[in-house]
Amino acid sequence: MQTMYEQMDTAALDAALADLTRQVDEVKAKGLKLDMARGKPSPAQVDISRPMLDLLSSGADLTDEGVDCSNYGCFEGIPSARRLAGEFLGLPADQTIVLGSSSLNIMQSVLIHYWEKGVPGYTPWSKLDRVKWLCPAPGYDRHFGITQDLGIENVPVRMTETGPDMDEVERLCAADDSIKGMFCVPKYSNPTGITYSDETVRRLATMKAAPDFRIVWDNAYAVHDFTDTPDVLANVFDLAREAGNEDRILGVASTSKITFPGAGIAFFGSSAANVGEVANTLKVGLISANKLNQLMHTRFLPDLDAVRAHMRKHAEFLRPRFACVEEKLEEGLAGTGCGTWSHPHGGYFVSFDGPEGSAKRVGALCAEMGVKLTPAGATWPGGNDPHDTNIRIAPTYPSVEELSEALDVLVLAVKLVSAQLAREARA
Template sequence: MTSNEELTAQRDRARQDYEALVARGLKLDLTRGKPSPDQLDLAQGLLELQGPLTAADGTDLRNYGGLHGLPELREIFSDALQVPVEQLLAAGNSSLELMHDAVVFALLSTLPGGERRWVEEPEIAFLCPVPGYDRHYGICERYGITMIPVPMTAEGPDMDVVERLVAENPAVKGIWCVPKYSNPDGVVYSDETVRRLAAMETAAPDFRIFWDNAYAVHHLAEEPAEIADVLALAAEHGHADRVFVFGSTSKITFAGAGVAFFGSSPANVTWWLSHTVKRSIGPDKINQLRHVRFLKDADGLREHMARHAAVIRPKFDVVDKILTAELGDTGLASWTRPAGGYFISLTVPEGCAREVVAKAKAAGIALTPAGATHPYGDEPADRTIRIAPTYPDPAELETAITGLATCVRLVALDKLLNA
C-alpha cells in the first residue's frame, strides 16, 4: 500500500508538472468528434462531379421531387444500415435533424400502433443508456421529455433494467441507442441485447427504438464489428414498427454537406413521408448523385472507410500509448480501447471528472464538459471524461493527452490525500 508520504511526493510532482503545463500557454481542443482536415481531403473528389445530372432511370435531378432519395445511393448504404432499399430514405445532410423531426412528428401526430399523439400524454419519457450522446439529451430537454438513465454494460444497455422500465411504465415511449461503437464507450451491442430490445413487451403500444447507427462503417480494427439486424428481429417478434434507424455520411464525406438516412418498417416510412412532404418538396438530389459517383457501390464505401481508418487509427493508438505510460500503473484511471467509432472514454476516481476538465481548461486544453455524457449534464458519480482524438494533428494530440494525464494525476492524488 502506498504511504501518505509517497502519495504526497507524487502529488507534489504532479503539481510541478501542472504548473509547467499552464506556463506553456496551450490552446488545444478535444471537445467534439470532428473529422480532421486530412479526412475531409479524402472526399475532395465529391466536387469533381462529371456527367449528366440524371438518375439511373433518367430522372432530371435538377428539379423538384424524389422524397425517397436516390435509389442508387440507398442501395450503397442498405447493407451497412441493415435496412431494405425500399424501406430506406435518403434525405438532407444531418441525421440529428431526422431524429429531431421524428420526435416532433410523434409529438404532433399519432404513430402507427399508437392511441394518440405524444403531446396528449400526461408524461413522455425516454430511456438513456449512460454514458451516452449529449445531443440526444438535448432533443429530449427541448421538448420536455423526461430522461431515465440506464447503465451501459459491455454488451449494450442493461437489458434487465430496460425490460423492467418499458414493461411497467406506459410513459416510456423510446430509447436512444448507438448500437455500434457507442458514443463514448465504443460498446458494440451483442446479438442477445439486440434480440431482447426487439422482442421485449412494452406498456406503450407506440414505443420506438431510436437506432442511431452513426458509426456503422467507422471501423478501426482489422475485423469489422457486426451487429444483429434489429429491424428484422423486431418484425420476427411481432413488433415491426418498433425501430427507427438513422445514419449519415457526416463523418464519411463532408460533415456539413453529406446525406442522412432514415429507415424503418413500411408503415413507419409511409407515416414519415406523410409529414415530410409538408416541409420539403425533395432533398438535394445533386448532392446525392455526387455521393453515388464518388463512392460507386458498397465496396467503394468500404474502401473509402479503410482510408479513414488509416488516418485516425494512429491517433487512437497515441492516446492509448500515452495514457498507459502516464497512468497505466497508477490505479488512478481506466479507459476504453474501442474497435471503431470516434471516442475514447476515460474513467477517473469518483468526484474527480469536473475538476480534471476544469484544470485542463485552465491549462488551455478544452474537453467536452464533464457530465455531458449523462442526461441533464449530471453524472452523479462524476467519473466520465470523453476524449475526441480525431481532429487534432498527431503532435497536438500527444501534447493534449499528456497534459490531460497530468491533470488526472494532480486531481486524483489530491482527492486521495484529502479523503
Template sequence: MARYSELSVDELSALRESLQAEYEEIKSCGLKLDMSRGKPSAAQLDLSMDLLNCLTEEDIKSVSPDVRNYGLLEGLPGMRKLFADMLGLKPEEIFVGGNSSLNLMYDTLAKGMLFGYYNSEKPWSQCGKIKFLCPVPGYDRHFGVTETLGIEMLTVPMTSTGPDMDIVEELVNNDASIKGIWCVPMYSNPDGITYSDETVRRFANLKPAAKDFRIFWDNAYCVHHVSDQHDELLNLMDECRKAGTEDSVFMFASTSKVTFSGAGVAAFGCSENNMKHLVKLISMQTIGFDKVNQLRHLKYFKDLDGVKAHMEKHCALMKPKFETVLRHLDEEIAPLGIAEWKRPNGGYFISLNVLSGCAKQVVSLCKEAGVVLTPAGATFPYGVDPLDRNIRIAPSFPTAEELEMATKVLCLSVKLASAEQLLAQKKTAGSEKDATVVA
C-alpha cells in the same frame, strides 16, 4: 510507480506538489488544443476532395427525373439502396434526407410529439409526462433533443454488451409512459461498445407497455472502424421481423464522418407502416432534399463496397490517434490505479472513467492548460454524471503532434486531480480518526 491509493498522506502531498509544478510548466506553454467533439480532422476531410467536383453534366442529365429540380421526396433510388445496404434494410425502407442525421432524429421525435406515429392514439405532447430511456454514458446531443422536447430521461447503465437489458425490459415492458430509447448500437458514443447479439435480440423482443414505443437506433458508426479488428452488429430489423416488432424501430445513419461532416447525406430507415405515415407528414414539410448531393455521393462511392474502401483510409488516420491516447493512458495512468477506459475497435471516442468526483476537475485543469475536452457530465442526461467520473476523449480532430501534447496534458491532469482528491480524502479520514481518538 505505486498505485495512488496505497500512498501515505505525506507521499501524496509530495506527489501533488511535484505534479502541480509540472502542470504549471505545461500551462505556461499556452496550448490551444481541442479534443471536445467527434470532428474529423482536416486530413480526413481531404480524403474526400474528389467528391467535390465529381459530377459531370452528363451524370446530371443521365438521371430522370432531373435531380436539379424539385421532387423525389424519399431520395434518389441509388442512394436509398446504398443506405439500405449500410443499415441492412430494403431500399423502400430508407428515406434520404439532408446533411444531418441529428436533424432527422430531432424531426422524427418532434413528429412524435406533434402528431404521434402511425400506431399512436394521440400526439406524444398530449400524453402527459412521457419518458425516454437513455443508456449512460451516452451521446449528449440525443439527450439535448430529448430535454428540449420536454421528454423526461431515465438512465440505464451500459454494460460491455450494451444497455443493461434486464433494466430495459423491466422498465419498457411495465411503464406505458416510456415511449422510447436512444441507442448507438455499434461503437457506442462514448464507450465504443457494440451491442451483443443477445442484446439486439432482446431489443427486438421487447413487449413495451406503450404500444407506440420506438427504439431510436442511431447507427452513426456502422462503418467507422479504428482497428483491424471489426465488431459485428446483428441486424435489429431482421430480428424484429421474426418477432413481428418491425414497427418499433427507427434507424439512422449518415455520411457525415465518411465524406464531409457538414455536407454529407443522412438517412433514416423504418418499416413500411412507419414510412408511409412519416412520408405523408414530410410531404407537407418539404418538396425534397438535395438530390444533387445525393447523386454526387452515389457517383463517388457507387455502392457500399466503395464506402467501405473509403473508410479504410479513415481508419489509417484514426487508428494511430486512438493508439496514441491508449499508449499514454496505458503507460502513465494504468499503473496508478486511478482510472479505467475501454479499447474500442471503432467509433470516435475513448471513454475514460476517473476516480469518482474527479471528472469535472480533470476537464477544468485541462481547459486551464489549453486543452478543451467535452464538458464533464455531458455524457449523462441533464449534464449530470452522478459519480462525476466519465470523460469523453475525442482524438480525431487534433494532428498527431497536437494529440501527443493534449494527451500528455490529460494524463497529467488526471494524476493531479486524483492526488488532490485522495489527499483530501485521507486527511479527512485521518482527522476523523483523530477526532474519534480524542472523543
C-alpha cells in the same frame, strides 16, 4: 479499487502532490492551446473526399436511373441513394428515405412528429401526463438534447460491455408505459466505442414495451472500423420483424463522417408503414431534398463495397490517433488505479473513467493547462454524471503530435486530481 495515492502514507502523498502541482505549473507556463472536445475528422482526413466534388460539373449527366436530379421530385431520394441507404441500414431500398445532410435533424423531426401527432393509432405524446425516454449513458449529448427540448424526461441506463444494461431496460419498459422510447448507437457507440452484442440486439427487438415505444437506432458509425477485426452488428430490423415489432425501430445514419460533416447525405429506414407515414409528414415541409448532393455521393460511393474501401482510407488517419491514446493512457495511468478507459475497434471516441468525483475537476484543470475537453457530465442526460467519473476523449481532430501533448496533460490532470481527492479524504 484504491488509487495509488490513497495507498500512500501522508508524507509520501504530500510529496507527490507538490511534485504534480509543480508539473502542472510548468505546463501552464507553456501556453498550450489544444482541442479534444468534439468528434470531427481532421482537415487532412476530410480532404480524402474532395475528389467527389469533381464528379458533378456543368456538363455532367444529372440523371439517376431516369430521375432528373436537377429538378423537384422524387421526395424519398434518388434510386441509387436509397439502394445505398438500404445496404447501409440493412433494409430493402424501398424502406428507406434519403434526405438532407443531417441524421440528427431527421431524429428531431420524427420525434417532434410523434410528440405532436402521436404514433399512428396512439395519443400524441404531448397530451400524456408523463413521457420518459431511456438514455444509455455514457451516451451522446445531442441525442439527450432532442428529448430534453421537448420536455421528455430522460432516464439514464448504464452502458455495459455488451450495450445498455438490458436487465434494467427490460424491467423499466415492462413496468412503465410512459417510457416511449430509447436512443441507441449500436455500433462503436458514442462515446464508449462498444458494439451491442447479438443478445442485446435481440432483447431490444423482442422485449415487452409500450405499443408506441420507439427505438432511435442511430447507426452513425456503421462502417467506421479502423482495425482488422471489425465488430459485427446483428440486423435489428429482421429480429424486430420476426417478433412482430417491426414498427419499433427507427433507423438513421448519415455520411457525415464518411464524406463531409454537415454536407453529406442522411438516411432514414424503418417498416414500410413507418416510412410512408414519416414521408407524408416530412413532405409537408419539403418538396425534395438536395438530389444533386445525393447523386454526387452515389457516383463517388456507388455501393457498400465502395464505402468500405473509402473507410479504409479514413482508418489510416484514425488508427495512429487511437493508438496514441491507448499508448499514453497505458504509459501514464496503468497500475495507478486512477482510471479505466475503452479500447474501441472503430468509431470516433474513447471513454475514460477516473475516480469518483474527479471528472469535472479534471476538465477544469485541463482547461487551465490549455486543453479543451468535452465538458464533463455531457455524456449523461442533463449533464448529470451521477458519480462524476466520465470524460469523453475525442482524438480525431488534432494531429498525432498535438494529441500526444494533450494526453500528457490529461494524464497529469487525472493524477493531480486523484492525489487531491486522496488528500481531502484524509484531511
